[in-house]
Amino acid sequence: MLGLLSAILKGLGYAAAFSAAGTVLARTTLRAGPHSIPGANGLIRTAGIGLAISAVLMAAIYVARLGGDLDAAMIQAMVLSPLGAALGLQLGGGLLIAAVPARSSAMLGAIAIILAFGLIGHAPTRGLLSAATVTMHVTAAAWWLGGLWLLVLADRLPDGRLAAWLGAFSRQAIWLVVLLVPAGTVTAALLLEFHPDLARTYDRGLLAKAVLTLGLLALAAINRLVLTPRIAWDAAAIRKLRWTVRTEICLFACIFAVTAWLTTWQSPHAAVHGDHDVQVVGPVTIVNPWAPAMPGRLGTSAGYMVILNNQASDDRLLSASSHWAEHVSLHVSTRDGDISRMSDLDALPVPAHGQAEFAQGHNHLMFTGLYAPFVVGDVVPVTLQFERAGQVQVMLHVKPLADVGTGTHTH
Amino acid sequence: MNRILTALAALSLPIAAISPASAHTTLRSSSPASGSVLMQAPPQLSLTFLEPARLTSLVLVTASGERKLAFAPTGIALKFTTMRPRLERGRNEVRWTALSQDGHVIEGSIIIVLRAPA
Secondary structure, rough: HHHHHHHHHHHHHHHHHHHHHHHHHHHOOOOOOOOOOOOOOHHHHHHHHHHHHHHHOOOOHHHOOOOOOHHHHHHHHHHHOOHHHHHHHHHHHHHHHHOOOOOOOOOHHHHHHHHHHHHHOOOOHHHHHHHHHHHHHHHHHHHHHHHHHHHHHHHHOOOOOOHHHHHHHHHHHHHHHHHHHHHHHHHHHOOOOOOOOOOOOOHHHHHHHHHHHHHHHHHHHHHHHHHHHHHOOOOOHHHHHHHHHHHHHHHHHHHHHHHHHHHHOOOOOOOOOOOEEEEOOOOOEEEEEEEOOOOOOOOEEEEEEEEEEEEOOOOOOOOEEOOOOOEEEEEEEEEOEEEEEEEEEOOEOOOOOOOOEEEOOEEEEEEEOOOOOOOOOOOEEEEEEEEEOOEEEEEEEEEEEEEOOOOOOOO | OOHHHHHHHHHHHHHHHHOOOOOOOOOEEEOOOOOEEOOOOOOEEEEEEEEEEEEEEEEEEEEOEEEOOOOEOOOOOEEEEOOOOOOOEEEEEEEEEEEEOOOEEEEEEEEEEOOOOO
């Protein structure tokens, strides 16, 4: 829940930071005076306050997620870390921009806000180069969004004035695209260590950002090449332009959402998890070893898995043992009418290039005299003794009893 | 602008909700190792991370309840140690929470089972 809240706040924080810093940047490069575009100061102030609030809330959420107690370890983690510095820059920058949106010192606030993105996150922690490229990427993207906000506001001006701003914006935007796309590509390449792999969620997230950015570039190209030359004489062009500018802002919102999701839950180097937990590949392969969590203080539990024999000759599982239990035995369940009986199994045969299964309602490992109950999430080490393959170590993952998977019910 | 901000909030909700909370497994090892079954309570317990991190919370969960464990050092380190964790008979879960270098909250737990001497 706190993670979800943190991601939503992060996304809104990105929107506020890019809008606040970007509008100040764009207004400066477009040489728009502090009062030449009505509403710009109000927008900068709102975004600055929004950013300051999000920085304070983010800090509070971090404290809660990190354990909640404001002790020495927490204060060091929150204040003397790059995270603390980044949140401080966002808070200070947001407040400065909100206090003096019309003054040139607002530029200092914008720089502070942008620098925060170069301090913390996946890219900055990789090294100085990726910290530099991500800062350039953020600067260019913020400028672009800020320019779009100015166009939305300039639309309220009397006829003719919008066309002038639009012309200036289009000319400068080319240079920003030249900065944005290579900086983003280099940052992504550094993050993925030049080995993109679309099986990883993180890489798919970056691809989604790239696709959204292509959408932005396409709309920007339509604005510049088709609509801008026509707005002096074509009223339909102005209407279309309004639509494309607002769509671009919506695409920015999508990019912020994807980025917040990526930076909250995903990691560039998370392993690819398959559906099956394949452990130990050698003479035998063990697939999906698991045990059900047992309610209460029952000193017994069961273990299930699929055993594949990779050998050219038959093998037999002779016994099993675990530090967690006094005894582990091989059990077989047999049905006698409506009555299910359990009895010890001397050995479990595994045919050559075939398989044997411990599954619910059939054969299973039986743990007796457990030193501690199996709780969901536990990983229980078990040693299997095969006749030919020898000892094989496996880890049983404890799952809820209801999580049957491929098992069968016995009623 | 309000409409766009509303759209942003609305967009961020479903995307955040569907994502799995993928763990950043950054604990290299612990001593005693997770899953170990001991006859005697260990005099100390240490956690070693794969990359330097800032440990912020260490809580021992047993059948008799939860208890915070003091640890050293505070600040960024690879290895954190808690002296005299006073583990109890049965199942001991040590839940840790830390701030990673890239600003992620990382968390996990290790299980140590204390059994009666045979």
